[in-house]
Amino acid sequence: MAGVGRHSLRGLIARRIAITVGLLWIISLLVFAATQVLPGDTASAILGKTATPESLAQLRAQLGLDRPVTEQYLDWLGGVVSGDLGRSLAAGLPVGELIGDRVGATLVLAAVTLVLLVPIALALGVLSGMRRDGKLDQLVSWLTLAGVAVPEFVTGTLLALLLATWLGWLPAVSLIPPGESPLAHPQFMVLPVLTLLVAGLASTVRLVRVGVAEAAESGYTEMARLSGISERRVVRRWVLPNALAAGVQVIALTAQWLVGGIVIVEMVFQYPGVGQTLVQSVQSQDIPVVQAVALIIAAIYVLLNLLADVALVLLVPKLRTRR
């Protein structure tokens, strides 16, 4: 029997990986299509208002934009797979060179946020979920609702007003010198991380709370309590493992939200990450940079989801029996 279970588990994970690869391919197709099909192409973006039909045609030929779309796509995809992300129109540099440091800065921001977010979300979720409709639970549920409802850029602006403008404790913008790690300048990270935490906690605490409340009120914890097992042991033995499974879901959910949150927070605080690059290149229609950055962000996001899925299957045996 153990052998069968192991086999199906491996099969389940293999299936998830296959789906992920397929999804990545579809995403590459969509990213390319969205930036190609819509009106306005790279050539007209470069020439702007000075464009004439002749100069446009010439530049299109020079950039290879007059070739069939499928050929352009295959060329681009081939480059991406072999590590060539294309060349920025605005900076004239290879995209890889342009965003190398920035990917690192964004990952640091994401990692610091997650490291702080997950334990706080679990603690708050467990505390309020254990006493559903108690004072703390009421407070937490209204606060989290407000946290979800306020846009990150508003939260960030209000936090900057409070902590930088009025109290003067922190710098209002995160002007990290190029080439230096954000970890060397912790004062520049406080406001971005705080903003992400406020918004992130709001959605994740709600999720953990529901998971814990269900476990705490379920038949099996009731049974344990009736058998005279102490409340502390009930929590440790039955409620917390369920909260842990919720924690993995929290990471997956946070990953989805974090992608958008980080882009916005980087713009609010002028944090030199890859999200800022993405927005600036969208504004200036620097298509090669948009394609590369969007693909990288989507890939990280899809891979995080895959990891969370696999971890969840390993943590919660019940899920393995499905199919």
Place this chain on the structure above:
Amino acid sequence: MSAVAAPRSQLAGHRVGQFALALLAALLLVVALGPLLAPDGPSEIVGAPFSAPSATHPLGTDYLGRDVLSRVLNGGRSVVFYALLAMATAYTVGGLAGLVAGLRGGFTDAALMRLMDVVLAFPPILLLLVLAAGTGGSTAILVAGVALVNVPGIARVVRAATAEVATKGYVEAAVARGARTPSILARDVLPNIASTVAADAGTRFAISILLAAAMNFLGVGIEPPSPDWSVMITENRSGLTLQPWALAAPALLLAALTVTVSVVADVLTRERRSAR
């Protein structure tokens, strides 16, 4: 759970819900009538850039010297309008897809739903930014993008509700009668799924406002001269220390709007659930 806890929390929901509803109504009134109350034109330059609040300009001036109060009073309309437009588009497209999938089933159903999964694979902000990249951003892309993000969720809800109704006797009777599909949808299906489908409209409205505001803030939606609240927060960023009211006023109004919409939507959903 004790027997007292549930009704008590419901009552708390009522009180907060009623307060939120009143605040939301007041905000919407300001949004609708604001342009008539504004002392100056939204694009009129009335003083030096970033002047502090004074008797004539209670919220001071912005980065070009325009009256912040007048711009704030003019800036709510676009926030509500574009979110509503995106919602209408999303309900039309998602509703149609869900109806067809739910009624037809089989291959059509599977194909449509897989298409929705692909949209869901993208984080919303990323999807909107990629869509905006071809044009550098515009209000048409803004509405289409925010609608697109909402379509899969709506399609799923409509599909599930339609599939359930489709097995009911009155629908089978209509089919047996030889009624045509559009007539079945309009007369037998739609009236019976309407309340289910409308249940989460409030939540979707809040999400649409948030997404549209984020795009405007990122500078890929509504163009700067417009006095949109989210645009104001971006354009007055350099006045954070000089004239914080130029940012605080639109930020607080936007937050008040999204919070009240969400609270009202949340209370309505809970009421519905406990009524069942």
